[in-house]
Amino acid sequence: MLYPIFNQRMKYKNIFLTGSTGVVGKPLLKKLINEGHNVYALSRNKTNDKFLISNNTEIIRGDLFDDDIYSQLQKKSINAIFHIAGANQKCQKDPSSMFRTNIEGTKQMLELGNKLNIEKFIYTSSAVTLGEKKGSIGNEDSIHRGTFLSDYEESKYLAEEKAFSFNKEFEFVSINPSSVQGPGRISGTAKLLISTLNKKFPPLIKSSVSAVDIDDCTEGHYLGLTNGKNNERYVLNSFRLNIETLIENLKTITNWNGSPIYISKQLLVGLGPLFDIFGKFTSLREVICGETIRVLTHGHLYDGQKAEKELGLNYTSVDDFISKTITWLNSEKLTKVDIK
Secondary structure, eight states, X not given: OHHHHHHHHHHTOEEEEESTTSTTHHHHHHHHHHTTOEEEEEESSGGGHHHHHHTTOEEEESOTTOTHHHHHHTTSOOOEEEEOOOOOOOSOSOTHHHHIIIIIHHHHHHHHHHHHTOSEEEEEOOGGGGOOOTTSOXXXXXXXXXXXXXXXXXXXXXXXXXXXXXXXXXXEEEEEEOEEESTTOOSTTHHHHHHHHTOSSOEEEOOEEEEEEHHHHHHHHHHHHHHOOTTEEEEEOSEEEEHHHHHHHHHHHBSOOOOXXXXXXXXXXXXXXXXXXXXXXXXXXXTOOHHHHHHHHXXXXXXXXXXXXXXXXXXXXXXXXXXXXXXXXHHTTSOOOOBO
């Protein structure tokens, strides 16, 4: 059973990786090295050199739009590209930079793939591109609702659309993770978990939660390389449940005894336009705005079964996710919650 996977490893021996020091990229880079691949990682500056060099990675200097990338790689016999780099920003007064990074940056990497004569391209998209209607469960066959909850969702939707329609001379696989959470993640939505754990009466919204464990996300990306089918996309989602159930699981596994204060969705939705107005003149926009309210009150439910069936991905359970995440947060002195 191991032979086909080993054969695929050898087929894709030399790999170019973008976004190698981000939440998704960092553990994937380590996975690739441990599996015996030669990794060439794009790096914009020298601040990440220590990490890359210590992980036996060859540094390719530049950004997604650097014309010099090809000349640095043309003699490296690159077999596959993992394009993970992207921008995820909320409440931006001018989101044009994010759109350029996510859409045009992806196009640049696809063109690079053609020039390098690679065999496979693994693209990190996002589950938000499914655009599932409120209350429905999104999967690879979902029809987009036709409106976007955020600029980020729109930029990734357009980037994925461009990627699938692009004239590619290689196999292409789209990996669509839901919210990536777990050890190593303290930014973005992970702040909500940390804030909740450190409060007796945390403010929360009664909504649905979908997340992919960071280790599952890493494995799902790698299986996309070895098992992913051409021109297919795979949603990665370890679990989905409502926030009240998640809180009950948290209390069962740990000694946390907080009492959440649930905020009315209707109230938040009504305040959205006011937050946008005040945000134009204050720093409030950096904290909350209309699009963050739309995302939070919409909630997301995703189905990751296709990755299980076709890629062979085994998901982490909710309880195991909670245990290992809180253990890591404690080790980083970000919480003081004990596992029972």
